[in-house]
Amino acid sequence: xxxxxxxxxxxxxxxxxxxxxxxxxxxxxxxxxxxxxxxxxxxxxxxxxxxxxxxxxxxxxxxxxxxxxxxxxxxxxxxxxxxxxxxxxxxxxxxxxxxxxxxxxxxxxxxxxxxxxxxxxxxxxxxxxxxxxxxxxxxxxxxxxxxxxxxxxxxxxxxxxxxxxxxxxxxxxxxxxxxxxxxxxxxxxxxxx
Numbered sequence: 001x002x003x004x005x006x007x008x009x010x011x012x013x014x015x016x017x018x019x020x021x022x023x024x025x026x027x028x029x030x031x032x033x034x035x036x037x038x039x040x041x042x043x044x045x046x047x048x049x050x051x052x053x054x055x056x057x058x059x060x061x062x063x064x065x066x067x068x069x070x071x072x073x074x075x076x077x078x079x080x081x082x083x084x085x086x087x088x089x090x091x092x093x094x095x096x097x098x099x100x101x102x103x104x105x106x107x108x109x110x111x112x113x114x115x116x117x118x119x120x121x122x123x124x125x126x127x128x129x130x131x132x133x134x135x136x137x138x139x140x141x142x143x144x145x146x147x148x149x150x151x152x153x154x155x156x157x158x159x160x161x162x163x164x165x166x167x168x169x170x171x172x173x174x175x176x177x178x179x180x181x182x183x184x185x186x187x188x189x190x191x192x193x
Contacts, residue, residue, distance in 0.1 A: 032115060035079050048151050050127055054078060055178040063181055068174055071120075073153070075112030077138075095141035111136040128155040135163070 051073060056063045063079035080088050093104045115133030130153040136143045144151065144165060152164045159180040 051130065051153060054181040055161055056181050057176060059179050064112065064178075069113070071116065073112065073115040073133065074110055076110045077107055080107050084114060093138050093141075095138065097141050106138045109136075109138060111138065115151070118152075129153070 002155070016192045032111050042189070052192040053068050054063050054066060055075075056067045061081055062077055064075045064080045066073055066075040070072075080091060082088050089105075089107060092102060092105045093106055093109060094102050096102050113134050113136075116131035118125045118129035118137075119127060131150070133153070134143055135151060150165070154162045156162050156177075159182075161180070163176045163178065165174045
């Protein structure tokens with residue numbers, strides 16, 4: 001009927017449906033573009049080792065060795081120091097919420113786990129982005145990386161790794177930059193780690 005008014009609720013439904021459809025189409029396009037980039041090999045091949053090796057945050061108080069475990073990336077503390085250059089060999093995981101684990105040494109403790117390849121068909125040493133992992137902080141006893149928080153590691157250059165923590169709404173992101181340690185300092189004072 002010409003001139004008949006469409007109820008406002010139907011206009012909203014149609015508009016909302018078209019928005020959802022456009023959003024789905026945009027996500028599908030981004031997904032396909034990501035697959036094409038992964039498949040084409042256009043992603044940078046930055047280092048023969050990829051993310052594997054020894055890394056340190058800017059303050060260089062801890063060094064973490066990242067290594068493959070199954071199809072994931074894991075990491076353990078290989079050097080730890082307090083305010084001076086002397087490494088802390090016998091520091092314990094006292095802040096762990098599990099009382100049975102509070103007697104573990106922090107040095108040698110696995111603190112990174114569960115990072116999966118963003119492009120699973122690439123050879124593991126050519127991957128530049130890893131997602132979905134967990135990082136344990138022995139200083140606080142917290143493990144971050146779950147349904148609320150999500151970690152992502154990205155190899156920015158051959159010697160720079162960015163670790164991002166985002167909440168589920170993508171509203172808050174914290175980035176940390178780690179630098180590759182070319183000559184890992186394994187202290188002779190801590191021979192058994």
